[in-house]
Amino acid sequence: YRTEDGTAKAGKDYVETHGYIVFENNEARKTIPIGIVPEHCYERNVSLFVELGEPEEDNLVSNNIHHKREDELTVEEKVALEGRPRLGLVPRVQINIRESDEFKNTVDKLVQKRGASAVSVSTSSWGEQFAEAIRVNSEGGEGEEDGPAEAPSCGGYVLHILTIFWKILFAFVPPADMCSGYLCFVFSIFWIGVLTAVIGDLASHFGCTVGLQDAVTAITFVALGTSVPDTFASKVAAIQDATADNSVGNVTGSNAVNVFLGIGVAWSIAAIYHSWHGNQFIVPPGNLGFSVMVFCTEALFAIAVLLLRRSNYVGGELGGPVGIKYLTSAFMFGLWLIYLTLSTLEAYGVIGV
Structure with a gap:
């Protein structure tokens, strides 16, 4: 047997396990131990797979039987071959890892006890909003409690300069309280x-x-x-x-x-x-029909890529191995360029339908 990654990753969510299960005489049930890495997450929901391989017989007599021709087998040996272990119809199972109910209940009780104000994510005054608007966010983001915040990076300063006008503009919005x-x-x-x-x-x-x-x-x-x-x-x-x-x-x-x-x-x-x-209010359709046709066609390719990414090798629609991740991004960006090019050519009459 061996474990295989799904949305759960070996080393991060569970301990990778592989080995053999030995069944003794008159033994029909065995347990495969899998170590789960503790992670105090409120809504943890990841999965992994356990796959069984073909059974192997650890019996010298049975090995001798396998080397005989069918006409050389006795009745007892034929019965022994018919009763040899085989892999069942379900050789692969999915295991879901969820956070314990005790941990979720504890968090719910703490939130209810302290009240909604203790976990509020909004600001309570215009002063706080303007202070956040002109402040450069640290590299780790907001809300970090594990040690001192890191100094903003060069990219953070550039983004802050580019967006400070919009930050100050939306700071005039009344606080959520x-x-x-x-x-x-x-x-x-x-x-x-x-x-x-x-x-x-x-x-x-x-x-x-x-x-x-x-x-x-x-x-x-x-x-x-x-x-x-x-x-x-x-x-x-x-x-x-x-x-x-x-x-x-x-x-x-x-x-x-x-x-x-x-x-x-x-x-x-x-x-x-x-x-x-x-x-009457009349809107000329222009090349709307052509653009919609191109968009729907490319949408089918995009959906097909998302379905293919749900395979066990990738594990989901987003993320996954670095090569596949960037390849998917390049493919989606290429679809947008194709749509833009075809719609522009049709709008200027270079191509017609």
């Missing part, structure tokens, strides 16, 4: 809407200045402006969650919101306005 967080939610949505409008106008003016068509501007600069924040959100979900569900689901969810809500609400308001004044 005010009015049960409703003011924070409303003002956040308002600022996001303002920034979206500004990005859309800037992209449109830039495309007009350099001579790009609106369709090309939409799938390049406008799409990048809305997708980059979603990419960072997926990265945070991938780091903090035990599974890739939220990270991958955020990709389709955010795009659905951008398309159905961002475009649908604007078009609905325009249609109602024109209908109220007795007019």
Whole structure:
């Protein structure tokens, strides 16, 4: 028998084990001990596999029987061959490692005892928000309690300089402790809407200045402006969650919101306005049909890659061996370049459908 990595990794989540199981006469059950590495995680859910190999007979008499021809075997020897051990129908099992209920209950009781304020992740005043906005985050991130925080890196300073305007801008949003967080939610949505409008106008003016068509501007600069924040959100979900569900689901969810809500609400308001004044609101389709066809085709390839990554060698949709990880990233980036190239060529009439 031997253990095999699934989402659990040998040395990190469990102790790699391999060996032999010896069954004595009249013995039908054996236990395979597997060491689990303790990890005090509130929502631990990883899995590994245990695979059994073909049984081997440790019997000199049986070995002599195997070397005989069938016509040389006696009745007793034929019966012995029929009763030799064989591998069953289920030679491989999956073992799930979950955190103990005692640990989860202890954490729940501590949270309930200390109250929600003890585990609050929000700021309580505008002063704290502006202080966080102008402060450079340490290399280890926020919330570290294991020793002193490391000094910010050069990349951290560069990112801080590039984003300090947006940090200060959103520091004006009311703290989440005010009015049960409703003011924070409303003002956040308002600022996001303002920034979206500004990005859309800037992209449109830039495309007009350099001579790009609106369709090309939409799938390049406008799409990048809305997708980059979603990419960072997926990265945070991938780091903090035990599974890739939220990270991958955020990709389709955010795009659905951008398309159905961002475009649908604007078009609905325009249609109602024109209908109220007795007019019709008409949007030329342009090359929308071609772009949707290319997108759906490439989406099938992307889904196929995610399914292939669920094999035991990789272990999941995200991460995995370094070579496969970068190869998958390059493939996904290549799909985006192909989509961008084909849609641009069709928009300028280089190719037709």
